[in-house]
Amino acid sequence: MSLAYFLRRLGAVLAVLCIVSVAVFAITTILPGNAALMILGENASAENLAAMERQLGLDQPVLVQYLHWVGGVLHGDFGTSLRLQLPVAQIVGEAFWNSMALAAIALVGVTVIAIPLGTFAALKRGTIWDLGIGLISYVGTALPEFVTATLLLVFFADPVRQLLPAGGFVAPAEDFGGFIKHAILPSATLGLILMAHISRQVRSELSEVLTSDYVRAARLKGVPEGRVIRRHALPNSLAPAVAVISLDIGYLLGGIIVVEEIFAWPGLGRLLIYALQNRDLPVIQAVTLLLAVVYAITNLIADLIIAKLDPRVRYA
């Protein structure tokens, strides 16, 4: 891996984050309904509004507001929640790790299942197995999280049988088993769409690689079929699959919002919905920016993995 490649990718990530910070700030500032109005409600008097705007710094030019905000963020200061009157960093901190734990469980689960599944489908291409896996994954991609979640609840969390908890959260430090139990349904919900998508991607990449000239050449060298797939075909089909997985993480981070809300998982998503309902601007900004940062960093990691898998990328 060349350092230059890494630095270039890192630079691109930073550039994107700058644009994201502007976009987040712009959406929360320029769109109708400013924070003072949100806090005081429609019926507030003009003086109260003006006072509140001064208190929030909304009378300053937009650029000053932005720089002030970014400056704070760089020091880990995301401002104060308008609703809870607590530092945003404090509220967001714990929720962040809870969300990441959920996302990580879902992602690992998905990857472990989806890649072998896609490989299997590609190897059995055209058979009933392939068609079956294909149809299941199509259905998987057509179910929105809230439907999957609701259906899973009906099956696994009905009050009579109580196989799994219907929602809530237990800190892993307190009771790891309980934590896992509570995480199963939300992560399964998150995972279903991704699993469908990733296995389909692996299948299509692998079936294309299996018809490539170099796989044919390997077979005609007498390389045993197992090694042809493991050593020749898979590495070439995984790089594009990883690219798709990294894009899917955006989907995962969106799904987290809905899933946390349904399963009462105290993470960023739930916090965001709360903040959106209460127009708690600093919290909205912080959560949005954090999710974008996570997305950017996972994309960077994915790029590095791709560069590891495919030597051509390192010089591109």
Add this chain to the structure above:
Amino acid sequence: MGSRIRTDRGKPQSEAPVLDVRHYSMAYDTEAGTTTALDDVSLMIWRGETHALVGESGSGKSTLAWAITRYMAENARDTGGAILLSGEDMIGKGRAELEALRGRRIAMVYQDPSSSLNPTMRLGEQLTEVLIRHRGMTKTEAWVEGEAALARTGIVKPAEMMMRYPHECSGGEKQRVVIATAFACNPELIIFDEPTTALDILTANQILDLFIRLREETGVAALYITHDLGLVARIASKVSVIHKGKIVEQGDLETVFGAPEHPYTRKLLAALPRPEDRLALPAPTEDTPLFEARDVGVQYNAPGWLTRLLDKSAAAHWGARNITLDVRPGELLGIVGESGSGKSTIAKAATGLNPFEGEIRFVGRSFASRDAFDRKYRRDVQIIFQHPDSSLNPRETIGGILSRPLKLYKLCPAGEVRQRVRELLEMVLLPADYASRYPHQLSGGEKQRVAIARAFAAEPRLVICDEITAALDVSVQAAVARLLVDLQKRSGAACIFITHDLNLIRQLAHRIVVFQRGALVDAFDVADAGSPERHPYTQALLNAVPVPHRPEDQPDLMEPQA
């Protein structure tokens, strides 16, 4: 040149043939029923012998190769005959048997080394794989042996090459690795599937020399698949000509080339470009140039300010530089060179597709940049591209395509456009009712005719042909070349013909210029091609391509250039 002496003649034929294909037939099951791909094919190859299998695209030549190695599509079906490798029938062998045999007893060299090598594996691993698998070596032993094998193929730093990935090597280096892999286990038979087609002339020549040397050293039997008759005479002693899945002619090289019996063989031989069969019109008498390029240069990828800041040595890449050439009215100027030599770059600059530096002059008018090209210039200078498949808009009818220049340059009244389109189609020997067809309903050669008609529809004074025959089969190539000269005669247009086919250009051109790495290195009259004053690079190019002789000239079919 020692490499031109054939050494595989007159082998004793008492022993059994290495490859014995007996009345073999194969068919594909398709929705529309069964289509026969190979029909009653027989051929034998003995140890140390090279057998050439010649055919045009779609003739079934590659299909036969896959059938021999038993690497066949699921809907392929053997419908008769036998394929014997040293007496053992290949048909009916199980997967394990085939895996044990492939790479050890039969090996293969492919057309395009950049797609037949795995892009994510080091070359060393791809080479040693067969040694570990078939010769039971350990990794370390295989690595040592692999380096030796690479050294035998003429690679200068084998140890370094072993550590590289395919994208870090040139086409020639990659093909050497593929060849080293094929020879690694001393197989009985190697199938060469157009191993030089994807390479440049000089590289291809070196690869052929390498093939001939390794064949002598190892005594391997070789099936050499090619569409290039000119090449056959240099490497093979036996020839089979395949057409539509059938072998139409088979025999010793001398017999097949000297006294071809089948009409198809005769057609193929007749289509071979021979420099002494001049197609060109009489050389123009006028000396005032029609088109002049003076000190023209084209720059690619000028680095951005950030790159320049970080890397002081960053500089633009010159696609072509300091090019000065001229074309006289009615003349055909050939431009030859290998890929990347800048010949297409200049064609694009002259037609306003590349920004350029320097000056282009056309009938007394001078243009300093591509923005200065006006409609009149663009009408007078037309270009035809290489790929018939992509040079016509797939969503437009042939009639629509041909009427465009007529309307754009207002060459005929609206009411007469249809009639003119019919004339244009007839001019390029296509039926007039093709006007209502779409490009995908035409063959490659027909599409190229339409592209030619479109260029001549503008009634231009200069036509630039950028490798227009390169993607076509031999027999189609010859017809297209004749058509071009015929149109030139009728219209009086001058022509710049860009090609890498030296024999063809010597038939067509009045003068030839040679490009090498973006520079013009040589310019001469066709008659002076053999002169010792030629630039060494020109001589190397000419030497790399043997001139095919007429069937009557028996004794040595491929005479090296003087």
Add this chain to the structure above:
Amino acid sequence: MRKILKSPTGIIGVILLTIVLFATVFGPWIAPYDPQAFDARARLQGPSMAHWLGTDQYGRDLLSRILSGAPSTVAFGLGATILGVGVGSVIGVIAGVAGGRTDSIIMRILDGMLAMPELLFTLLIVTFLGGGTTQAMLAVAVTFTPGMARIARSAVLSVRTREYVLAAQARGESRAWIVGREVLPNALGPIIVEATIRVSFAIMIGATLGFLGLGAQPPSTEWGLMVAEARQFMFRNPWCVAVPGLAIAITALGFNLFGDALRDAFDPKRGH
């Protein structure tokens, strides 16, 4: 079209889409009951002869509610997609045709927009526009724009270097003619395919917004909203969440399968 019907997935996609479109056009007419009619005696029932798909917590007929909700759900998906694809394609085509600095500036901005997870972006916009179907549709359209612009741009770029476009340039054709006659007709394929697949995403996001209370408002029969309203009762009558949930899935699946079959039909590598 014949190519689409050749693959099993294509056939299933066409069948599902036909059902969905039929329900969209005729749904409100063929619904057996008034979708808003309460029936206190028949609350939360499973499927029966009287109510084929059962009833909800107010005794409303689920089949009738699904049928009457079909037009708004599908129209939402189509509307959001057409808007997003339209604007996105225009931006993408401009970037692809203009090239150079214009292109790189547009692409940088799009990259920034794409760096936010899709649903998050939609939620932000919807919150600030205020809830409601129109606002939700606009939000989804805005979310789709950058992705579509990217796809349109790469479609244009891949066509722009084809030899027939070069030939038109060399001939001295006007830029408008080249874009309109040579580039666009050939770049349209991938854009249409992507648009078809996106309809299913739009329907899913729309339903999700309805579910979160940010899209359609009660007493609308939008399917996502139906799931949200029935959630409290899901253990007593799973049908009232399963039916609208599956309706969403079938619609999304139909567009998805059809889009994929369309892609295969456009792809010369897979066609014959």
